[in-house]
Amino acid sequence: MNKTKPPAKPGSILPPSVDQPTDAGRRKALLAGLGAAGGVAAVGLITPTRALADPANLPPNVADWSKVLGPGVDVAPYGMPSKFEKTVVRRYVDWLTATPESSINFTPLYALDGMVTPNGLCFERHHGGVAEVIPDDYRLMIHGMVERPLVFTYQDLKRFPPQSRFYFLECAANGGMEWRGAQLNGVQFTHGMVHCVQYTGVPLRTLLEEAGVKPKAKWLLVEGGDSAGMNRSLPLDKALDDCMVVYSMNGERLRAEQGYPIRLVVPGFEGNMWVKWLRRIEVGDGAWMAREETSKYTDLMPDGRARRFTWEMDAKSVITSPCPELPCKQKGPQVIKGIAWSGRGKIARVDVTVDGGRNWHQARLEDPVLPKCLTRFYLDGWSWDGNPAYLQSRAIDETGYVQPEMAALQAVRGVNSIYHNNAIQTWRINPTGEVENVRLA
Ligand code: MTE
Ligand code: CO
Helix, strand or coil, rough: CCCCCCCCCCCCCCCCCCCCCCHHHHHHHHHHCHHHCCCCCCCCCCCCCCCCHHHCCCCCCCCCCHHCCCCCCCCCCCCCCCCHHCCCCCCCCCCCCCCCEEEEEEECCCCCCCCCCCCCHHEEEEEECCCCHHHHHHHHEECEEEECCCEEEEHHHHHCCCCCEEEEEECCCCCHCCCCCCCCHHHHHHHHHHHHHEEEEEHHHHHHHHCCCCCCEEEEEEEEECCCEEEEEEEEHHHHCEEEEEEEEEEEEEHHHHHHCCEECCCCEEECCCCCEEEEEEEECCCCHHHCCCCCCCCEECCCCCCCCCCCCCCCEEEEEEECCCCCCCCEECCCEEEECCCCCCCEEEEEECCCCCCCEEECCCCCCCCCCCCCEEEEEEECCCCCCCEEEEEEEECEEECCCCHHHHHHHHCCCCCCCCCCCCEEEECCEEEEEEECC
16 A cells, blocks of 8 residues: 655655555545645755844843853752743643543643653543552552462562663543544644653563462453552463563652552553552453453444454554644744654654645654654655645554554444544644644545
8 A cells, every 4th residue: 555656866855755545536626726735845944933032132142141140959959841841731621521530631742852751741541540659558469370479569579670661651542532523622632642751660570470370370450559449451471571560760760640659561552551559460361351441441333342452552643743732933944743653563654744645755763763662753854835734644563554544444443432543643734824633534
């Protein structure tokens, strides 16, 4: 489906483009007359932005901050971002849930660079509020079909040989409001139930080997110590593969809202399985059919049946700039920025279109490109001419899986789903430069 065209001639800064998806023809009428908005052209000179500024602080004058001694060390023993960045925070949508204790807030994806999410900006999803676990009173119990039932303290867990790994976590409900049409006007809200950090902890395999899993065991029940006591069944194969029991994120101890002192990491699987405030692991020979894998986190199909145990997160991507929060302030060169991820491994390629899918251009992937992580991509050579433009990105992972259009996803799954929406997102740039969440049909 994605036949790659020959790369642009050497020396050209045109990104090599790929063939348009097969169903793009039906959009031709809609997109006719867009003219040059679809073109990805050479990067021109970037004109400096004339922002509101106090002339007294501008060159050749000596700025105010250069004339005084600044605060000394230790004014903020735990540092915070610059006060000028105070709007960059997690946000929630109050009509989405009945209470803030069983709710969600969203990562401000538009304001972030690279592939790591700062700890204080990782979205939160709690079913019973944030548990305040006292580390000295914390215990992790492993029991069931094991040779030696064990209870670990927090200090015990830190004595095992540690490992550190980067992984993304995405809630299965990310984009759940967008199934039937474009709803929320902001990338923070349409895609912000994802974060990517470096975890440090112990491989779950190490703890299971310590307890000695009995030969007939096939599943684990993993349970949280919060008021929701959230629990899920986890296949033993996955537990022994790459799951981790972690105490740190991005080099410091877990934040309370991310499961302090201990959470489970289930790379590539839906966020719901990454149990926070982990208190109990029971080993058994069948799935427990818990609430979160029967009534919730199943996908209701058009024929009334439900897909269940849909753990792996399919490849997905989104443009984080421009986006509704970051309109185009001026015509001319614009770097299109975004993130892509796949629960099945590495991102192999991301294509970007500025004309709603007529022409696709291969984006530049920024290092590091790690398995089951956010991958940063850029399209460098686009110049916005002031006409409407329809921006989309399409991720392809190392298994060859191609992120689908919404119509293709709905053809298979219908419109009853809440979970696992990994459809291509469209942003429309209006002539004013404002950016809107739209659905091309
Ligand atoms: N673990 C417990 N104990 N309680 C919870 O409510 N929420 C789950 C999962 N683990 C939850 C939990 C869901 S639905 C998601 S998406 C992730 O945690 C969110 O992790 P985060 O809050 O660190 O982003
Ligand atoms: Co979730």
